Amino acid sequence: MTVSASVFLRQLRSLRKQRMNAPVRVRARGTRRSLSRVERASILTKTGSRCHLCGGSIRPGESWQADHVLANSAGGAHSADNYLPTHALCNNYRWDYLPEEFQLILKLGVWARTAIERDAKFGRELANRFAKHEAHRQSRLRRASV
Ligand SMILES: [Zn+2]
Numbered sequence: 497m498t499v500s501a502s503v504f505l506r507q508l509r510s511l512r513k514q515r516m517n518a519p520v521r522v523r524a525r526g527t528r529r530s531l532s533r534v535e536r537a538s539i540l541t542k543t544g545s546r547c548h549l550c551g552g553s554i555r556p557g558e559s560w561q562a563d564h565v566l567a568n569s570a571g572g573a574h575s576a577d578n579y580l581p582t583h584a585l586c587n588n589y590r591w592d593y594l595p596e597e598f599q600l601i602l603k604l605g606v607w608a609r610t611a612i613e614r615d616a617k618f619g620r621e622l623a624n625r626f627a628k629h630e631a632h633r634q635s636r637l638r639r640a641s642v
Contacts, residue, residue, distance in 0.1 A: 511597040528574040531562060535576040548580035549590055561587045 531539070539562050545554050554560045562579035566572030569592070582590070593601065611619040612626075 508597070508600065511594055511600070515592070515594050515597065528568070531576065531579075536562065538576055539579045540581050543581055546581070547583045547586050549582050549586040552583065552586075554581055554583065559584060563587050563590070567592065 540554065540560070542548075545556075546552065547554055547560070548563065560581050561584050562576075563582040564572045564574075565578050565580055568574060572578045590598065608622055608626075612623045613619070
Protein backbone atom coordinates (compact mmCIF):
# COMPACT_ATOMS: atom_id res chain seq x y z
CA MET A 497 0.00 0.00 0.00
CA THR A 498 1.21 3.47 -0.89
CA VAL A 499 1.90 5.57 2.19
CA SER A 500 3.42 8.73 0.81
CA ALA A 501 3.88 10.68 -2.40
CA SER A 502 7.52 9.68 -2.64
CA VAL A 503 6.66 5.99 -2.20
CA PHE A 504 3.95 6.32 -4.85
CA LEU A 505 6.37 8.02 -7.24
CA ARG A 506 9.00 5.33 -6.67
CA GLN A 507 6.36 2.64 -7.25
CA LEU A 508 5.26 4.20 -10.57
CA ARG A 509 8.87 4.62 -11.72
CA SER A 510 9.75 1.09 -10.67
CA LEU A 511 6.81 -0.39 -12.59
CA ARG A 512 7.70 1.66 -15.66
CA LYS A 513 11.30 0.50 -15.42
CA GLN A 514 10.19 -3.14 -15.08
CA ARG A 515 8.06 -2.76 -18.19
CA MET A 516 10.80 -1.01 -20.17
CA ASN A 517 13.52 -3.45 -19.08
CA ALA A 518 11.53 -6.64 -19.46
CA PRO A 519 13.53 -9.19 -21.36
CA VAL A 520 12.57 -9.48 -24.97
CA ARG A 521 9.70 -11.86 -24.84
CA VAL A 522 9.20 -14.49 -27.41
CA ARG A 523 6.51 -13.42 -29.78
CA ALA A 524 4.04 -16.03 -30.91
CA ARG A 525 4.78 -17.39 -34.31
CA GLY A 526 2.83 -16.26 -37.28
CA THR A 527 2.22 -12.90 -38.76
CA ARG A 528 -0.74 -10.72 -38.05
CA ARG A 529 -3.22 -10.81 -40.85
CA SER A 530 -6.51 -9.08 -41.41
CA LEU A 531 -9.40 -10.82 -39.74
CA SER A 532 -12.24 -12.00 -41.92
CA ARG A 533 -15.70 -10.52 -41.56
CA VAL A 534 -16.84 -13.79 -39.93
CA GLU A 535 -13.92 -13.75 -37.44
CA ARG A 536 -14.62 -10.12 -36.51
CA ALA A 537 -18.30 -10.89 -35.99
CA SER A 538 -17.35 -13.86 -33.80
CA ILE A 539 -15.02 -11.68 -31.69
CA LEU A 540 -17.70 -9.02 -31.22
CA THR A 541 -20.18 -11.68 -30.12
CA LYS A 542 -17.89 -12.80 -27.27
CA THR A 543 -18.76 -9.68 -25.27
CA GLY A 544 -22.26 -9.01 -26.60
CA SER A 545 -20.91 -6.08 -28.70
CA ARG A 546 -19.26 -4.41 -25.72
CA CYS A 547 -15.73 -3.12 -25.24
CA HIS A 548 -13.95 -5.57 -22.94
CA LEU A 549 -12.02 -2.74 -21.27
CA CYS A 550 -14.72 -0.18 -20.39
CA GLY A 551 -17.89 -2.23 -20.90
CA GLY A 552 -19.42 0.38 -23.22
CA SER A 553 -21.42 -0.76 -26.20
CA ILE A 554 -19.93 -0.97 -29.67
CA ARG A 555 -22.70 0.20 -31.96
CA PRO A 556 -23.28 -1.38 -35.36
CA GLY A 557 -20.94 0.24 -37.88
CA GLU A 558 -18.79 1.80 -35.15
CA SER A 559 -15.05 1.31 -35.55
CA TRP A 560 -13.49 -1.06 -33.00
CA GLN A 561 -10.24 -2.97 -32.53
CA ALA A 562 -9.53 -6.63 -31.86
CA ASP A 563 -7.33 -6.58 -28.75
CA HIS A 564 -5.03 -9.46 -27.85
CA VAL A 565 -6.11 -11.05 -24.57
CA LEU A 566 -2.60 -12.44 -24.11
CA ALA A 567 -0.30 -9.88 -25.73
CA ASN A 568 1.60 -11.07 -28.76
CA SER A 569 4.76 -9.84 -27.07
CA ALA A 570 3.97 -12.32 -24.27
CA GLY A 571 3.42 -15.19 -26.67
CA GLY A 572 -0.26 -14.63 -27.50
CA ALA A 573 -1.32 -15.75 -30.95
CA HIS A 574 -2.76 -13.62 -33.69
CA SER A 575 -5.96 -15.65 -33.77
CA ALA A 576 -9.64 -14.96 -33.22
CA ASP A 577 -9.49 -17.11 -30.06
CA ASN A 578 -7.06 -14.62 -28.53
CA TYR A 579 -8.97 -11.41 -29.33
CA LEU A 580 -11.65 -9.40 -27.59
CA PRO A 581 -13.29 -6.23 -28.94
CA THR A 582 -12.29 -2.77 -27.67
CA HIS A 583 -12.96 0.83 -28.51
CA ALA A 584 -9.88 2.26 -30.22
CA LEU A 585 -9.57 4.90 -27.49
CA CYS A 586 -9.70 2.32 -24.68
CA ASN A 587 -7.17 0.10 -26.43
CA ASN A 588 -4.82 3.02 -27.08
CA TYR A 589 -4.90 4.12 -23.42
CA ARG A 590 -4.49 0.54 -22.15
CA TRP A 591 -1.28 0.37 -24.14
CA ASP A 592 1.13 -2.25 -22.76
CA TYR A 593 1.09 -1.29 -19.10
CA LEU A 594 1.81 -4.03 -16.64
CA PRO A 595 -1.40 -5.14 -14.86
CA GLU A 596 -0.25 -3.65 -11.53
CA GLU A 597 0.67 -0.40 -13.31
CA PHE A 598 -2.71 -0.24 -15.06
CA GLN A 599 -4.55 -0.83 -11.77
CA LEU A 600 -2.65 2.09 -10.20
CA ILE A 601 -3.56 4.28 -13.17
CA LEU A 602 -7.24 3.35 -12.76
CA LYS A 603 -7.12 4.14 -9.04
CA LEU A 604 -5.41 7.46 -9.75
CA GLY A 605 -8.02 8.32 -12.37
CA VAL A 606 -10.93 7.55 -10.05
CA TRP A 607 -9.30 9.58 -7.29
CA ALA A 608 -8.69 12.52 -9.67
CA ARG A 609 -12.30 12.36 -10.83
CA THR A 610 -13.51 12.60 -7.24
CA ALA A 611 -11.19 15.56 -6.56
CA ILE A 612 -12.53 17.35 -9.64
CA GLU A 613 -16.16 16.57 -8.78
CA ARG A 614 -15.72 17.97 -5.26
CA ASP A 615 -14.54 21.22 -6.92
CA ALA A 616 -12.01 22.03 -4.25
CA LYS A 617 -9.09 24.27 -5.24
CA PHE A 618 -6.93 21.31 -6.20
CA GLY A 619 -9.79 19.69 -8.15
CA ARG A 620 -10.33 22.88 -10.18
CA GLU A 621 -6.59 23.15 -10.89
CA LEU A 622 -6.51 19.51 -11.98
CA ALA A 623 -9.58 20.00 -14.21
CA ASN A 624 -8.01 23.08 -15.82
CA ARG A 625 -4.74 21.30 -16.51
CA PHE A 626 -6.52 18.27 -17.88
CA ALA A 627 -8.72 20.44 -20.13
CA LYS A 628 -5.58 22.15 -21.49
CA HIS A 629 -3.93 18.80 -22.04
CA GLU A 630 -6.99 17.43 -23.85
CA ALA A 631 -7.29 20.54 -26.04
CA HIS A 632 -3.62 20.18 -27.00
CA ARG A 633 -4.04 16.47 -27.69
CA GLN A 634 -7.16 17.07 -29.82
CA SER A 635 -5.40 19.77 -31.87
CA ARG A 636 -2.45 17.40 -32.48
CA LEU A 637 -4.88 14.70 -33.64
CA ARG A 638 -6.62 17.14 -35.99
CA ARG A 639 -3.28 18.27 -37.46
CA ALA A 640 -2.16 14.65 -37.89
CA SER A 641 -5.33 13.70 -39.75
CA VAL A 642 -5.08 16.54 -42.27
ZN1 LIG B 1 -14.11 1.00 -24.28
